[in-house]
Amino acid sequence: MIRYIRRAAAFCLLLLVALLANAARIQLFEADELDDNPANRRNTIVRYDQPRGNILVGDRAVTGNKETGEQLSFERTYLHGPLYAPVTGYASQTYGTTLIENAEDGVLSGTDSLLAPLPFWDEFTRGRQPGGNVVTTVKESMQRAAYAGLSGRRGAVAALEPSTGRILALVSTPSYDPERLSGTGSAVTDAWTRLNAAKSLPMLNRAIRQTYPPGSTFKIVTAAAALDARVVKDAEAPTDTPSPYVLPGTRTTLPNEATGCEQASLADAIRVSCNTVMAHLGVEVGLEGMVEAAGRFGFNETGLRIPSGVARSNFDTDMSDDQLALSSIGQFNTTATPLQMAMVAAAVANHGDLRVPYLVDRVTTADGDTVQQQGPRSYERAMSPSTAVQLQRMMVDVVENGTGSNAAIDGVKVGGKTGTAQHGIDNSGLPYAWFISWAQAPDSGRPAVAVAVVVEDASADRADISGGGSAAPIARAVMEAALEG
Amino acid sequence: MTATTADAPPPELRLPRRRGVELSLLIGAVLISVYGYAAVGLAHDGAVPPDVAGYGAGLGMLALLAHVAVRFRAPYADPLLLPIAVLLNGLGLVLIYRLDLETPRDQAAPTQLIWSTLGVALFAVVVVLLRDHRVLQRYAYLSVATALVLMIVPIFFPAVNGAKIWIRVGGLSFQPGEFAKILLAVFFAAYLAANRNALAYTGRTFWKLQLPTGRVLGPIVAIWLISVGVLVLERDLGTSLLFFGLFVIMLYVATGRTGWIAVGLLLAAVGAFVVGSFEPHVHGRVQDWLDPFASIDAGRGPGQLAQSLFAFAAGGMLGTGLGAGHSILIGFATKSDFILATAGEELGLSGLTAIFLLYALLVARGYRAGLALRDPFGRLLAIGLASILALQVFVIAGGVMGLIPLTGMAMPFLAQGGSSVVTNWIIVALLIRLSDVSRRPHPEQVETGVIASATSTPEEDR
Numbered sequence: 001m002i003r004y005i006r007r008a009a010a011f012c013l014l015l016l017v018a019l020l021a022n023a024a025r026i027q028l029f030e031a032d033e034l035d036d037n038p039a040n041r042r043n044t045i046v047r048y049d050q051p052r053g054n055i056l057v058g059d060r061a062v063t064g065n066k067e068t069g070e071q072l073s074f075e076r077t078y079l080h081g082p083l084y085a086p087v088t089g090y091a092s093q094t095y096g097t098t099l100i101e102n103a104e105d106g107v108l109s110g111t112d113s114l115l116a117p118l119p120f121w122d123e124f125t126r127g128r129q130p131g132g133n134v135v136t137t138v139k140e141s142m143q144r145a146a147y148a149g150l151s152g153r154r155g156a157v158a159a160l161e162p163s164t165g166r167i168l169a170l171v172s173t174p175s176y177d178p179e180r181l182s183g184t185g186s187a188v189t190d191a192w193t194r195l196n197a198a199k200s201l202p203m204l205n206r207a208i209r210q211t212y213p214p215g216s217t218f219k220i221v222t223a224a225a226a227l228d229a230r231v232v233k234d235a236e237a238p239t240d241t242p243s244p245y246v247l248p249g250t251r252t253t254l255p256n257e258a259t260g261c262e263q264a265s266l267a268d269a270i271r272v273s274c275n276t277v278m279a280h281l282g283v284e285v286g287l288e289g290m291v292e293a294a295g296r297f298g299f300n301e302t303g304l305r306i307p308s309g310v311a312r313s314n315f316d317t318d319m320s321d322d323q324l325a326l327s328s329i330g331q332f333n334t335t336a337t338p339l340q341m342a343m344v345a346a347a348v349a350n351h352g353d354l355r356v357p358y359l360v361d362r363v364t365t366a367d368g369d370t371v372q373q374q375g376p377r378s379y380e381r382a383m384s385p386s387t388a389v390q391l392q393r394m395m396v397d398v399v400e401n402g403t404g405s406n407a408a409i410d411g412v413k414v415g416g417k418t419g420t421a422q423h424g425i426d427n428s429g430l431p432y433a434w435f436i437s438w439a440q441a442p443d444s445g446r447p448a449v450a451v452a453v454v455v456e457d458a459s460a461d462r463a464d465i466s467g468g469g470s471a472a473p474i475a476r477a478v479m480e481a482a483l484e485g
Numbered sequence: 486m487t488a489t490t491a492d493a494p495p496p497e498l499r500l501p502r503r504r505g506v507e508l509s510l511l512i513g514a515v516l517i518s519v520y521g522y523a524a525v526g527l528a529h530d531g532a533v534p535p536d537v538a539g540y541g542a543g544l545g546m547l548a549l550l551a552h553v554a555v556r557f558r559a560p561y562a563d564p565l566l567l568p569i570a571v572l573l574n575g576l577g578l579v580l581i582y583r584l585d586l587e588t589p590r591d592q593a594a595p596t597q598l599i600w601s602t603l604g605v606a607l608f609a610v611v612v613v614l615l616r617d618h619r620v621l622q623r624y625a626y627l628s629v630a631t632a633l634v635l636m637i638v639p640i641f642f643p644a645v646n647g648a649k650i651w652i653r654v655g656g657l658s659f660q661p662g663e664f665a666k667i668l669l670a671v672f673f674a675a676y677l678a679a680n681r682n683a684l685a686y687t688g689r690t691f692w693k694l695q696l697p698t699g700r701v702l703g704p705i706v707a708i709w710l711i712s713v714g715v716l717v718l719e720r721d722l723g724t725s726l727l728f729f730g731l732f733v734i735m736l737y738v739a740t741g742r743t744g745w746i747a748v749g750l751l752l753a754a755v756g757a758f759v760v761g762s763f764e765p766h767v768h769g770r771v772q773d774w775l776d777p778f779a780s781i782d783a784g785r786g787p788g789q790l791a792q793s794l795f796a797f798a799a800g801g802m803l804g805t806g807l808g809a810g811h812s813i814l815i816g817f818a819t820k821s822d823f824i825l826a827t828a829g830e831e832l833g834l835s836g837l838t839a840i841f842l843l844y845a846l847l848v849a850r851g852y853r854a855g856l857a858l859r860d861p862f863g864r865l866l867a868i869g870l871a872s873i874l875a876l877q878v879f880v881i882a883g884g885v886m887g888l889i890p891l892t893g894m895a896m897p898f899l900a901q902g903g904s905s906v907v908t909n910w911i912i913v914a915l916l917i918r919l920s921d922v923s924r925r926p927h928p929e930q931v932e933t934g935v936i937a938s939a940t941s942t943p944e945e946d947r
Contacts, residue, residue, distance in 0.1 A: 002856060004741045005868055008734050009852045012872070015879040016845045020838060022888040026797045029836040034798030037778070039787040042799050042811050126805065 041071075046128070048072035048093060053108040053131030053366060055088050055100055057138045063088060068183065076101075081177035083147050086156075086170050086205045087138055087359065089308070090178035094188050099205065100134060100359065103307035107132040107363050114363060114371045116365045130366035137166035137361045142449075145481040146171040149474030154456035156206035158339040159478050161445045162346035162438060164376040165355030167306060169451075169478055170339075172210075176202040208310045211335035212454055215421030217434045218330030220344055222268060223391060224383040225293030226281040228347035235390050238263040245276035248321035254279055257420075270394040271402035273418060275329050282328020283321050290328060291317050296382045297354065298343050299336070306339075306359045313340040330421060337454045341436045346450035347382035348391045348415065354379040393414075395438070406433065406472035410478060413440045416472065430457055435471035439479040449482035451475045500926050503564040504556050510568035511548045513518055518544055518575025525583045528808030536906075543598065544575050547605045554609040558616070559921035563854060566920065569570065569847045570913045573898035574601050576840070579807070580827050581901050584820050587813040593820050593901045600903035604910030611914035618918050622862045625675030632668035633711070635661035640718050662724050663904040666731075670869035673732060677739035678861040685740035720766045722757075723880050723892030729753055730876045735869050739861070761890075774890040789817045793885045796826040797837075804833025820901040822893050825885050841882070844897070846880055848875045851916050857923035867919045870912050 026034070034040065042374040052075050054061035060085045064077040076091040078084065097105050105478025106112035108131050115129040116122050122129065146157035159169035180191040195203050204210055224230045232239065242261035244253040254275050261274035269277035282290055294300065294315035304310040313336040316327060326332035336344075339357060347354040356377045364371040383391070395415030398404040404416035419434030438450040453471040519541040527535035534540070548571045557561050578601065582594040615621075621628075638661055642652050652659045677684070711728070732748040736742075761771045772779070777790040787795065796812040799805060810830035815823045829837045851871025855864045874897055882899075884891035895905035 001738060001741070001861065001864060004738045005852060005856055005864070008738050008868060008872070009849070011734070012845075012848055012875040013853070015875060016841060018888065019841055019879060019882050019886070021799070022883065022886050023829070023834055023837050025839075026794055026886055027800055027829065027837070028802065031798040033799050034795050037791075037795065038783040039778075039791065040795040040799075041814055042795065045811055195939070435737075 006470060007109040023250045036374040045071060045377040047102035047109055047128040048074050051131060052076060052091060052294060053133045055135055056135040057140050065291040069164050076182040078179045081179050082175035083143060085175045085178050086207055088178065089138060092181040093184045095181055095192060099308045104134045104360065107134060115365055132366060133364045135361045135364065136292060136359055137168065138170065139168045141484065142169040142478050143171060146474065149477045155454050156338040157453050157474060157478060158207045158342040158359055159451045160346045161451055162450045165357045167357050167359045168482060170207045172206040174200045174202045207338045211311055211313055211337050212432050213334060213421040213423050214330040214336040214341055215416050215419035215434050216273045216330060217341055217419035217436045218334060220348060220391060220417050221268060221294055221297055222278045222282045222328045224387055225285045225290055227385050227387040227390060229289050231281060231284045231286050232266045235266045238265050239277055241277045241280045243276055245280060248283055248326050250322045267394050267397065271397050273403055276307065278329050279325035283325050287319060287324050290324060291315060296380045297347060298340055306357050310339055311337050313337055323404060330419060338454050342450050342452035345436040345438045345452060347396060348388055349450050350449035351385045352381055354390035400456060404472050407437050408474045409439065409476060412483060432456055433470040435475045437475045437479065439483060441483055449479050451478050500561065500924055502560045504560060507564035507567055508552055511552055511571055512871060514568045514572035514575060515541065515545045515548050517572060518579055521576060521579035522582060524590060525579060525808040528806055529586050547602060551605050551608055554612045555917055558613050559917050561921045561924040562917040563850050564921035565846060565850050566913055566917055569843050570898060577899035580824055580899060581820050583808055584813060584827060597901055600906045604907040607907060608910040608914040611911055612917055615918055618863055618866060618922060619860060621671050621907055622675045625672050628668040629672040634664040635665045637942065660904040663908040666873050667908060670726060670731065670866060673735045674862050674865035674869050677735055677865055681739040684744055698769045722767050723894035726880055727876050731869060731872055732871045738868050739865055770890045774887065777887055789815055790887060790891055793823055793826045794887055797829040797886060800830040800833040802834050804831050804836055807831050821895060822881065823885050824900045825882055825896050844874065854916060854920035854923045858919060863919055863922060869914055873912065
């Protein structure tokens with residue numbers, strides 16, 4: 001019997017070995033795959049097990065957390081959600097994250113190695129740090145001024161500090177309250193469905209994710225190209241622009257909204273916004289020169305991140321001369337984000353030295369210790385300093401004597417450029433009203449702010465739409481807020 | 486203590502009793518459990534649970550009670566059996582207490598502690614009253630009759646979680662099949678001890694396999710029918726597998742005939758295939774085992790087996806630590822059938838291996854007692870009881886880890902379930918008695934072969 005008992009014991013040993021081998025299979029070899037199975041809630045639970053770090057504007061948090069008492073313990077809340085939605089984005093337990101909530105998710109959720117006291121600390125302890133904070137460059141008074149100025153109309157505002165690239169305001173309206181998307185359940189899915197179905201596209205961040213034909217505001221880029229390429233040697237000298245101007249290779253004449261454009265100088269053409277002169281100059285500079293010049297301002301750049309990705313602003317690289325003429329006045333396939341046009345204004349204001357725009361000033365631990373600080377970085381020299389000085393003078397002239405008079409601020413040097421962009425089939429769509437500008441306080445050596453404003457549905461009455469009428473007052477309000485300190 | 490000095494010293498061979506070893510191991514087992522209890526509180530609330538001293542004292546008292554019973558009435562018993570049982574029971578209480586924190590409205594640990602107390606009390610009663618295991622041989626047929634009744638009764642009660650293995654009276658639920666295990670092991674041991682020669686040496690030889698004669702085949706077919714009957718009527722694959730496996734192992738040990746094994750496996754395979762294909766409940770379990778993630782792909786979220794696998798995977802090598810896992814996501818029978826998933830997630834592969842090795846040691850000690858015993862009944866009973874533990878651990882651990890189709894069954898000592906804990910304590914008590922007899926210095930001469938031959942009746946069989 002003893003022999004059979006031993007064999008039975010060997011059988012039990014076999015069962016033990018099978019169990020251990022199977023345990024090793026699941027817990028070691030297949031563990032990663034099982035951990036990452038989308039149906040496995042563990043990653044989600046751990047993620048929402050602690051309060052998420054906050055996003056700060058100035059020294060005030062514009063986000064918060066509330067305890068849910070449910071399986072996912074903490075849920076995102078927003079102070080002034082619609083106002084800051086284009087900055088923060090949303091952090092939803094159902095739909096993931098966007099914008100800063102997405103780009104800085106590692107910091108906010110506490111997994112970023114920046115927050116760990118020692119390298120590989122979290123990997124070793126299998127824990128995570130309390131969520132860190134993200135301090136933005138946004139200035140509350142400017143954000144509010146822009147939001148109030150747009151007053152719910154479809155449009156966007158982007159404002160920069162020209163000398164650093166700090167984004168001071170980033171507004172897109174109509175907006176939405178990201179808190180509606182924070183949790184789970186039918187209220188959240190209903191809100192999501194409704195927001196996505198809305199014709200006004202409230203969840204679209206128009207300031208960085210929507211491109212518009214920039215219209216006449218693009219003439220600043222064309223002027224910079226013409227001056228830098230020495231196509232125009234004297235901004236006050238008449239250009240040999242015929243009137244009417246026939247687009248090269250076609251029989252189409254290009255209309256002017258303004259009068260007195262025949263043989264007008266570059267300065268006059270900017271002040272009253274002559275299409276003919278600028279289209280002509282664009283063709284004179286040539287396709288290669290225009291593409292290069294636009295590229296120096298940031299056009300055709302796909303990798304710009306603030307840290308959220310910015311949509312590519314377009315200037316076509318392969319065109320016929322008539323298309324180049326139209327592109328040079330911000331039409332045809334030329335498109336730009338509001339942020340891109342703010343960069344154009346900032347480049348002029350900062351003497352041609354364009355800075356990389358950024359929205360996150362610094363990252364801190366939950367205790368407030370700074371672990372990462374963002375500083376100004378040069379993007380590219382957009383134009384020579386002398387060209388910039390000439391363009392500054394022209395843009396000031398626009399505000400003082402031209403189409404941008406609505407942006408004037410007493411005792412402050414303000415430069416601007418209006419734009420009214422046609423779009424749609426046969427230009428049937430309601431034109432976009434543009435205004436780009438910068439302002440410099442008299443006692444300061446540096447420009448305080450550069451702004452770009454776009455209003456999509458400025459008015460139902462086509463005749464009333466103009467950059468100077470709809471967009472310039474918003475820009476002025478934002479600039480005033482910037483100058484107040 | 487006094488018990489050691491009261492015995493007259495054996496003339497030559499004086500086997501060490503090792504009660505001191507048992508006591509120190511018991512202290513270790515209680516301390517580990519108390520440490521686990523404190524660790525749960527620290528991880529969950531950041532503080533040691535306020536009643537940790539009471540818990541430690543309670544478990545310590547139980548251990549001491551069992552130890553005293555063993556020291557006085559089974560002084561030569563294997564010193565590992567009791568500490569392993571206490572440690573597993575203590576760990577089980579820790580795991581259930583840990584899961585109670587997730588379900589404030591369903592507190593299972595206090596109940597389990599009461600059942601454990603009852604289990605230890607019955608352990609003491611068995612150790613004290615049953616001075617010689619051969620008494621049980623006399624009650625073989627009474628045992629099997631009782632076992633059948635216990636197994637049949639639940640059929641008339643409503644099914645719980647798809648299996649008809651429960652009796653509910655008032656608020657108490659009760660799994661009579663658990664007790665039937667011991668009774669069947671007693672019956673098998675007695676029947677096989679009496680008939681093993683007839684079974685082993687008669688019958689026809691058919692292509693290297695010696696097949697049994699029809700006359701002795703009867704009881705085996707009966708057992709097979711009972712197993713299948715349990716499977717079909719109670720929809721309890723696990724118990725059926727356990728009974729049948731137990732019988733095959735004991736039959737093999739008693740006769741050494743591989744032919745029996747072949748016949749047994751064939752019958753089991755046929756039965757399992759037929760039932761697995763046609764009985765919807767069992768069929769579902771088999772489907773789940775073949776593809777645990779099918780419900781995810783179908784958009785219905787993870788099923789219980791998938792959740793169980795997620796829990797084990799989350800544990801990895803070292804585990805998340807007690808109180809830091811999310812095995813509650815399994816949602817169904819977390820404290821009972823799936824208790825091992827909590828151990829796997831929070832203690833990791835290392836802790837799980839330790840638990841498996843504890844069970845292996847328990848089984849090995851049972852087998853060791855079986856090897857050392859002289860009487861066939863005692864041998865077969867020891868092997869049977871140890872095999873119950875081994876098979877039960879394999880069936881449920883393999884089930885929750887996706888090795889074999891999942892069947893509802895309690896992890897011995899760990900899982901929530903009063904009937905199970907009490908039964909397991911009785912099994913350990915019987916193993917203690919058997920090992921005590923096997924290691925006693927002057928084994929009495931025993932007769933073998935007849936069920937009613939256990940004449941050396943102990944005095945206090947009451």
